[in-house]
Each structure stands twice: as C-alpha cells, then as structure tokens.
Amino acid sequence: MMNDPHWGFILTAYFLGIWVLSGLLYWIVTDYRLQNKALAALEAAGAKRRSDGDLE
C-alpha cells in the first residue's frame, strides 16, 4: 500500500476515523464522570426526590 501514490489519502481517512470514534468515546466518558460528580454533590447536599423509584 505504501507504494501507492495515494497512500497519504488512505492513512488520513483512517486516522480521521480513529479520531472521530475516540472523540465520541471521550465525550461519553467525560460526560458520564461530570454527571456522576454533579449527582454526588447534590445528594451529599441533601437533595432528594419524592419518588425514589424513578430517575426521571
């Protein structure tokens, strides 16, 4: 493949694919941590819902 004159285009396409998927994964993991942290802070401050069963 490296002998192909267009290998730069192929590699760039796949690096972009990895970058996009990694970006999605990073967004989900950081968002999860952020929401859990905020939830823990609110619960530590004594905030409670009337119904314990549902999350929303």
Add this chain to the structure above:
Amino acid sequence: MNLAFANPRRFIAFARLAIPWVGGLGAVVAAVGFYGAFAVAPADYQQGETVRIMYIHVPAAWLSTACYGIMALSSIGTLVWRHPLADVSAKAMVPIGAAFTFLCLITGSLWGRPMWGTWWVWDARLTSVLILFLIYCGILALWNAYEDPARAGRAAAVMTLVGAINLPIVKFSVDWWNTLHQPASVFRMGGPTIDGSMLWPLLTVAIGLTLIMLALHMAAMCNEILRRRVRTLGLIAATTEARDFSA
C-alpha cells in the same frame, strides 16, 4: 415498542450490562472487517489501493442515515406515544449521527481528490449529505436552545421528522440525478455489483461499526438520564433553599 425498559432506572441497569458486550463485539467484528479490508481484499483494477477508503467511508455513510432513522423513530415515540425514553434516545443520537456524517463527508472528500480530481463537487449526493450534516447541527442547536428538556424534545422531534424527508433524497439522489458520485452498488435491485472478496470486509466493518454505534448510543442515553436527574435534583435543592430563606 418494549415498555419493559420505559423506566429509566431499568434501562440504565440493562445498558450497563449490554454496553461492554455490544461494544466489545462491535470492536472485534470491525477489527476482523478491517483485517479483511487491508490483508485479504485486493486492490481495485482501476482505483488501485485508494479503494481501501471505501471500507471506512461507506459504513460511515450508512450509519449517518441509520442514526437519523433511529432519531426519526424516537421522535415519533416522543410526539405520538410520549415514551419516557424516546426524546432521551433522540437527543443522545444527535452527536453520534453528526460525527458519522462528518466522517462520511471528509473520507469521501479524501477519496474524491485522487479519483475525481476534486475535493468537492455540488452534485446531488454530496450536497444532500452536507444538508444532512447541517440538519444534525441544527437539531443539536435546538436541543441547547431550551432550558426545559421536554419542550426541547418536542421542538427537536418536529424538526427531526421534517428533516427526515432528506433521507430518501440521500439514498436515491444518485438515481434521480446525474451525479459524479457512483450509483448504489450494494443495496440495489439485482444484488450487489461489488466482488465478494471486497463485499464481505465491507459488510463486516459495517456490522462492527453499527454495534459500536449502538453501544455509544446506549451510553449517551445513560448520560442523558443522569443529566436530567441532576437537573431535577438541582431544581429541588434551589426550591428548598428559597423556601428556607423566605421562612
């Protein structure tokens, strides 16, 4: 529609079990597909090695419309059945769909430059996919324009369903108009025109990336449920504080 998972707590419990399995299986299947794409599938007799961009570009293109299809179904769930998870599902899918559409556009451009001699051409297929990406961006902006997620959900659902008219245009643009983009070569009447040695890695990568997309969607839905719980608890805490202050 399965109402067993209508309860967000039950959905989170299910998702926590399913995400590692679905995501892991997707990664393995995609890895097998990429191995086939690079080690087994031959170079194209006209395009040479550049044809290998197909194995990332085409699944990204399929997923860009599949994600929108899931958003449209979720939007029907929001507007018709008021399913508790429908707008959560729709909102969680927007960035994922936008990411795959962006990947489709960029890899298509990288494929077009050496094969067509241009990065971009305003033909029907490319333009309709660009419009799809802009619709995703618009829906994302709409979700962030409202404070109340229920109101945002209804507005976004209407916009999603209006934008769904673009899906058949994306699919059939290559048949309805003369385009530089090639016509359908896999999902078409009369069967695929791609040789089997190239078709199986393509379908395997597509299945793998679809499973990864579903795992990401479930994880993003869990985050959205948590975000709404944070919002509700924040409102309760603020109300309690205001009541205590006035007393």
